Amino acid sequence: MLRLALADLWHERVLFLCSVLGCAAVLAPLIVLFGLRQGVVAGLRAELLEDPRAREVVSVVNRTLEPALFERLAADPRIAFLVPRTRALSATIVLENPARPGSGLRVELLPTAAQDPLLPGRSVADADELVVSTTALERLGLRAGEPVLASIPRLRDGQREALTLPMRVGGVAPLSAATRDAAFAAVPVLLLVEDFLDGTVGPDARPVSEDLARTRPFAGFRLHATRIEDVPALDREFRLAGIEVASRAEAVAGLLRLDRNLALLFLALAGAGGAGYLISLGVGLWAQVERKRRDIALLSLLGLKRRALLMLPVIQAVAVALAGAICAFAVAAAVAGVLNRAFAGTVAGDRPVCLLTAAMGLGAAGVTLLGAMMASVLAGIRAAGVAPAEGLAEG
Known part of the structure; x- marks a missing residue:
């Protein structure tokens, strides 16, 4: 046939x-x-997708967010990465090249954790490591693996004090993660800086463990959605819950x-x-x-x-x-x-x-x-x- x-x-x-x-x-x-x-x-x-910030959702207003909220967010399958952050006014630090005394550079201190989408292939393994932006490293004359001094000055009872932390440059942040002078650090480091500026710890204090740090309230968060399609829904849900966030939800939508x-x-x-x-x-x-x-x-x-x-x-x-x-x-x-x-x-x-x-x-x-x-x-x-x-x- x-x-x-x-x-x-x-x-x-x-x-x-x-x-x-x-x-x-x-x-x-x-x-x-x-x-x-x-x-x-x-x-x-x-x-x-090539822009690491396309799936990012960041809270922009300081609030008191309890650990229970972070537990719920971490269990949400739409969220691939979540890290809490401290108050924006206390998230600064002065970095100094030990080989160039007196050449301090004030940078923004940003939270990070393992498998951070903003830092592909780079991670902060210990509390004494920093991932520093390219512009900051160039100004300090440092390279990855070299030591760096981190200090936080404060004025208390008319006396000038400083918390100094000997740290190491654990990696270089790509320009897509930080276009300005910035340093990524573990959450305990940010909490220590905040506590020192609040006057609750002394100049000899050191970062607590990661598990202990996560049991405290935080002022905000930074998260990355699992899929780019999840960004508009997450943005809308946070706003309905009264949490102001910044994201690429409009572009994705x-x-x-x-x-x-x-x-x-x-x-x-x-x-x-x-x-x-x-x-x-x-x-x-x-x-x-x-x-x-x-x-x-x-x-x-x-x-x-x-x-x-x-x-x-x-x-x-x-x-x-x-x-x-x-x-x-x-x-x-x-x-x-x-x-x-x-x-x-x-x-x-x-x-x-x-x-x-x-x-x-x-x-x-x-x-x-x-x-x-x-x-x-x-x-x-x-x-x-x-x-x-x-x-x-x-x-």
């Missing part, structure tokens, strides 16, 4: 070619549109809206165009069966079973769909190349504006084949219903 169906297509190759071109004319623009959606949205998403709108546009165009083509294909196959009723009746008279006659239009529809899908993807690939060259570097950096993949081509072919088989079922049923006697009657 396969050979017979293909031979019939070859016999009417002009009609077959027209059907293939019709399929490609409908499918090629849909593939290009889908490729544009993938390219633009994927490019914008990649730009956000805009990207998600663009993705949804492009998806709806694609589905609308694909639905309208695909339905129209499948209807025309089904009608054409039905008309072809009607035109060849005598030939089909003779085949039935010669012993072909109804199942074989049913498969005749189906096989031909699959052949048209497969050839049309190949032709459409070739045309779409050529159009995508033109678009990518025309819009290079203007929409999504160095990423393609129209992104086509082999998986996309296979998916388009699969959907087209399925639709063609569904459109050919009625014609196949009509072919299987042709009585053998019709061949004799017309003969």
Whole structure:
């Protein structure tokens, strides 16, 4: 039956070619549109994902946040990283290069912990380590692994005091994590600085253990969402709870809206165009069966079973769909190349504006084949219903 169906297509190759071109004319623009959606949205998403602050949510107002809140946040599967922070006014420290006495540099003190997304591949293993920004290290003349003196001055009862901590540069913070002079330290270090400035500890105090530090209230937090899609929901929930936060929620929400709108546009165009083509294909196959009723009746008279006659239009529809899908993807690939060259570097950096993949081509072919088989079922049923006697009657 396969050979017979293909031979019939070859016999009417002009009609077959027209059907293939019709399929490609409908499918090629849909593939290009889908490729544009993938390219633009994927490019914008990649730009956000490459920015370590895209998934960051930071509280911006000092409040008293109890340890129970941090326990609940740590148990939330939408949160991949969480670290508490102290008051902003007490989060500063003076760093000094031991080889250059008197060359102190005041930097912002930021909290960090293991697997900090802002510091990929860098971590503060002990309370005597700091991850320092590139600009601060250049001003101090220090490199990773070298010692550094950290001091916190205060004025108490008219006396000037200073808490001095001998520390080590454990790593260099990338520019994406800190564009200004800053140093990342373990939470106990930030608590010690805050307590010293509050006057609750003396100049000889040292950081407590990490576990003990986490049992205290904090003024705020810094967290990173597990997925970029979780940022708007987390931002909204914190604001509803009365906690003011700063995040990229608006940019992420805009990207998600663009993705949804492009998806709806694609589905609308694909639905309208695909339905129209499948209807025309089904009608054409039905008309072809009607035109060849005598030939089909003779085949039935010669012993072909109804199942074989049913498969005749189906096989031909699959052949048209497969050839049309190949032709459409070739045309779409050529159009995508033109678009990518025309819009290079203007929409999504160095990423393609129209992104086509082999998986996309296979998916388009699969959907087209399925639709063609569904459109050919009625014609196949009509072919299987042709009585053998019709061949004799017309003969």
